[in-house]
């Protein structure tokens with residue numbers, strides 16, 4: 001997932017957050033997921049009973065959190081927040097900063113859901129909100145109830161997502177006060193970054209859902225010149241603009257946590273962008289941000 005002005009899973013914000021993760025020891029074995037490779041079967045594991053926050057009165061007893069940042073000012077616009085990193089992602093983005101969150105099995109940094117709630121209980125009155133990022137939060141069928149539990153404690157909720165699972169996203173949007181969605185590339189060429197064929201189809205649906213929902217949002221793209229040319233960035237911006245998006249950000253690639261050595265070697269500082277491209281993108285949106 002995991003933007004420091006606004007973090008995404010692959011952002012410097014998240015990289016910085018990772019230094020402050022609350023690590024509380026082994027994951028509760030009762031919450032172990034059963035299959036690391038098949039999402040459908042994965043959904044039968046921890047927190048999978050019901051995705052809709054209102055449809056089930058059953059209390060969520062576990063939810064796969066692979067790390068926790070106790071405090072952030074940059075991951076939820078205008079809010080002081082904690083960040084929960086959900087465990088598991090089906091994609092393998094070359095610039096990912098969170099490869100330890102790829103497996104659906106608990107990582108060494110796992111935080112039992114009960115401890116997450118205990119921690120949040122101590123933050124009432126100090127924090128405004130809680131950010132769910134990943135990994136990919138919508139990979140988990142229990143996300144709606146996890147968000148519902150956090151909201152019941154009085155916190156606002158932000159979601160960082162890739163839009164990988166539009167049906168689950170649609171179910172939880174009503175619980176979200178803000179959504180940040182990564183747009184990896186032009187929608188028809190996601191595979192070059194994610195390693196998964198046709199992986200841009202669901203994000204395109206998810207972007208539409210976000211725009212139709214009325215929730216506050218931002219779309220953001222990580223810019224690495226080996227992966228996306230300026231022409232690609234313009235294509236992404238134009239596609240989002242045609243869909244009605246008004247808020248877009250480009251974020252710099254950061255080497256910390258990235259496991260792709262060739263990307264690290266060829267990286268350049270910040271977001272290298274010509275004045276023409278910058279101006280053209282800015283003209284498409286109400287807010288266009290570049291994060292270095």
Ligand code: SF4
Nearest residue numbers: 001089091093096135
């Ligand atoms: S591999 Fe998964 S967690 Fe990593 S950047 Fe891609 S979508 Fe995010």
